[in-house]
Amino acid sequence: MSARLLVRALRDPGGVAALDGRGWNSLIAMARAERLIGTLALRIGERPVPMAVRPILMDARADAEREARQALWEADRAAEALAGLGVPVVLLKGTAYAAAGLSAGQGRFIGDLDILVPREAMKDVEQALIGAGWEWVKDDPYDDAYYRQWMHELPPMIHASRDRMIDVHHTVLPLTARQTPDAAAMLADAVPITNELYMLCPEDRVCHAVAHLLADGDLAGGLRNLWDIYCLLDGIDPAALEARAARHGLVRHVRQAQRLAAALYGAGGRLTLWDRIVAARLLARDGWGRERRKLLGFAFYVRSHWLRMPPVMLARHLLTKWRKGHRPA
Amino acid sequence: MKHALSLKIGPATFRIGSAWRQPVEALARLYADYPAPADEIADFTVRLEPTSPFRRWFRPSIFITGDHGLADAAPMSLAHGLLAAEMGMNLQMALGWRRHLLLHASSVEKGGRVLVMTGESGSGKSTLAAQLGERGWRLMGDEFALLDLETGAIFPFPRLVSLKNRAIDVLAAEAPPGRMGPLLAGTAKGDIRHLVPRGDAVGRMSEGALPALLLFPRFGHATDVRAVGQGEIFMRLTQASTNYVALGEPGFAALTRFVRNVPARAIDFPSGGEAIALVERLWEDLA
Numbered sequence: 068m069s070a071r072l073l074v075r076a077l078r079d080p081g082g083v084a085a086l087d088g089r090g091w092n093s094l095i096a097m098a099r100a101e102r103l104i105g106t107l108a109l110r111i112g113e114r115p116v117p118m119a120v121r122p123i124l125m126d127a128r129a130d131a132e133r134e135a136r137q138a139l140w141e142a143d144r145a146a147e148a149l150a151g152l153g154v155p156v157v158l159l160k161g162t163a164y165a166a167a168g169l170s171a172g173q174g175r176f177i178g179d180l181d182i183l184v185p186r187e188a189m190k191d192v193e194q195a196l197i198g199a200g201w202e203w204v205k206d207d208p209y210d211d212a213y214y215r216q217w218m219h220e221l222p223p224m225i226h227a228s229r230d231r232m233i234d235v236h237h238t239v240l241p242l243t244a245r246q247t248p249d250a251a252a253m254l255a256d257a258v259p260i261t262n263e264l265y266m267l268c269p270e271d272r273v274c275h276a277v278a279h280l281l282a283d284g285d286l287a288g289g290l291r292n293l294w295d296i297y298c299l300l301d302g303i304d305p306a307a308l309e310a311r312a313a314r315h316g317l318v319r320h321v322r323q324a325q326r327l328a329a330a331l332y333g334a335g336g337r338l339t340l341w342d343r344i345v346a347a348r349l350l351a352r353d354g355w356g357r358e359r360r361k362l363l364g365f366a367f368y369v370r371s372h373w374l375r376m377p378p379v380m381l382a383r384h385l386l387t388k389w390r391k392g393h394r395p396a
Numbered sequence: 397m398k399h400a401l402s403l404k405i406g407p408a409t410f411r412i413g414s415a416w417r418q419p420v421e422a423l424a425r426l427y428a429d430y431p432a433p434a435d436e437i438a439d440f441t442v443r444l445e446p447t448s449p450f451r452r453w454f455r456p457s458i459f460i461t462g463d464h465g466l467a468d469a470a471p472m473s474l475a476h477g478l479l480a481a482e483m484g485m486n487l488q489m490a491l492g493w494r495r496h497l498l499l500h501a502s503s504v505e506k507g508g509r510v511l512v513m514t515g516e517s518g519s520g521k522s523t524l525a526a527q528l529g530e531r532g533w534r535l536m537g538d539e540f541a542l543l544d545l546e547t548g549a550i551f552p553f554p555r556l557v558s559l560k561n562r563a564i565d566v567l568a569a570e571a572p573p574g575r576m577g578p579l580l581a582g583t584a585k586g587d588i589r590h591l592v593p594r595g596d597a598v599g600r601m602s603e604g605a606l607p608a609l610l611l612f613p614r615f616g617h618a619t620d621v622r623a624v625g626q627g628e629i630f631m632r633l634t635q636a637s638t639n640y641v642a643l644g645e646p647g648f649a650a651l652t653r654f655v656r657n658v659p660a661r662a663i664d665f666p667s668g669g670e671a672i673a674l675v676e677r678l679w680e681d682l683a
Contacts, residue, residue: 088436092411096441099463119409119437126494133644355397355413355443356463 069359070290070352073097073107074331077294080110091120093354098127100356101290105131105174131174135165138177141231142166145180146263148199152191155265157183157257159236159275163266164295171298176291179223179232183267185254186237193221193235200227209387239278239315245374246282248274248315270311273299274321277312281320281345285371287364289349290331297328397443403485404433406542406553406601407495410485411438415446416456419477426478426556426577426592430601440464440488444480447471460484464491476580479588482556489540489553490638496542496551497643497650500636503541503550504533509608509683510550511675512541512658514636517585520615523563524671526591530570531672535597542604545646548653549604554597556590564589566668608683610660611675617664619674624662630655659683 072094076083086094098104108124108131116124138161146156157163159181164172184192201224205211214222221235238250253275257265267275276299280292300308312321327346329336338346348367351360358364372381397413399420404410414420442462446452456474460483469487472480489498501514502525511533513521522538529535536552543550556577559567564587568576577590612624612632624632633651634640640647659682665671 091437092441095437096463099441117435117437119435119439122495123439126492129494130642133642136644356441357443357445 068093068354070097070101070350072354073101073103073352074290074350076107077103077110078332080107080112080114083111083114083116088117089354091117095120095123096354096356097352100352100358101288102176103291103294105134105176106291106294107174109174128174131176134161134175134177135172137231138162138165138180141180141226141229141233142182142264144199144226144229145182145196145233148195148201149184149192150263152188152195154184154188154192155254155257156263157254157265157267158260159183159267160279160295163260163272164298166260166264167266169298170301171295175295179234181234181236183236183250183254183257186250189221189235189237196224196233196235200229201225201233202227204232207391209391213384239275240282244282246278246316246320248278248317252314269299269303270308271315273303273308273324274312274315274317277320277324278315278317281324282317282374285364285368286345286348287358287367290352293324293328293331293349296324297332300325300328402433402436402438403427404431405485405555406537406551408440408489408493408553409433409438410440410442410488412442412444412481412484414444414477414481415452416444416458416474416477418474419444419458419481422478422578423481426590429592429595430598440485440492442481442484442488444477444484460487462488464488466491470584472583476583476588478577478590479558479580479583482558482590485555486539493542493639494642496544497647498637498639499541499543499633500539500638501541502538503536503552503607504528505536505550505552505605506533506679508605510536510541510605511609511611511679511683512550512607513611513613514541514633515613518560518615520613520665520668520671522557523559523566523615523668524613524675526557526559526563526567527570527668527672528675529557529594529597530567534600535593543607543650543654544604545643545650547604548606548650548657550607551604552597552601554593554601556592559589559591561586567591607654607658609679610654610658611678612660612662613671614662614664615671616666618666619670620662620664621674621678622662624660626655629660 076094098107104127108127142158142162149156161175161177162180204223204225211222219236219238219241223232223234225232239248253267253271256268258268259265276296280289312318326336326342330338348363353359399414399417401412401420401423440463445459447457447459451457457471458480459471460469460480501512502521503510503512504525515521525538537554538557540553541550542553575592580588
């Protein structure tokens, strides 16, 4: 059993009518593990499902609504904290999708608040957030210094009373990564959602999601990111996307994401051998919600670091982490 | 997973998978008289996994997880597998249940009305509920009381009662040995032995009733009864609820109504015998 069951249910929610009890248990466990249960519940909508399934889907929808409400409130608080700085607060990922009412946001699990701000404003942003009650999560000096020197974001912060995390990005990928998406262009072309809040333009939203899924991450939980991309691609002009992807150095990745999204969630498509390996990684989930193909997962974990860092730096980083007892999740 | 079992407890159905045979066997034995789930579909999946592939065979070590998991959940030894399974079910309820306001409380019913008892671990609420359950009350649960968001009724969640340390002997003296689980010695909370609730508790596990009295018991102090202000009750109950925040406004409304309608007292007692007498007296006076 693989997460193909979940992928099929998202693509064709009418098909769930054929599931037996075992099938439902597998589907629900996978959807929860991939944080796609809210999306699945909305996709199934009012279609008939077994009695025992109905309340599970209703709870998932209510949870997603609460997530969105909480995320928007958090964005509002961040905008308030940064109001005096004169920098645009550009929402990224789930919060942006929810704030703008995009289809990618429907039922979406929203974890941290991610924002993009100009790199030269980072010091002021940091100070303003601390002044408004956010504090550092990491107390490890190595991690802190590492973030500040090499990462595309500040070390994560958490709000002392609301217990919600904020990630402040100044670019898209770590500074050591092979690709260097043009963050300044992303900021320059950001579009307003409300008076205080912005999001990336449609093509940049795809590029950003693709960069995180394919050029950076180890693809754990990637089915949700690919669902985002599938939704974000809807109605986008392919030529404009291609041009924008070229600017960010992500043409290859965007094309691959288009192929994978079409193959898994859309009308289908031809996959290369490498696409199939990525798809195998994305679908590595069993009917109990467990991650399978551990070796493949580990290979992708190593690869994600390889892509992020030059070899000597990678060796030093992994050695430091290993000495501190870190294990890949 | 290699070994699996489905259980229906109150309104919730669990699918429990285990890498080892023993925890599932122990569950099957102790829950033998519970009704089988109507269909196969479970509200929650619980998984008992080895902490690493190696630890499945060598000094077996259980990582408790499932649909909802805690990254830092402490591993448990296979000898405590039954407890791990019970904790796994609690974990899913605590993190994932949305259909009632969950109160970390024990509850018992008599004459169609419910006595709710809440307090820290070690306050005596579990033991008291178990004892009352042997003496003419219907045990509704020793871990979670489910407060209905619309009607204000309390619904049962009668899992096995988890008896700790001295409570084990107290209940072993009252309940027949056939309803007692194996002794799990030296767990993180000391010795634990499970008690299967009486037949009426299991047979009526889908039957709710309105709450009539709330008590905050405290074991190990001279006998005392104190009034508790509504503000303090509200605050203590929000802290005793694992899903109060997640439920949002409906949770607030349900809890407000509960606090307004249900008389409450804090009670101290030095021994189980005194506690029962005190509770029965307060029940006559207030409920």
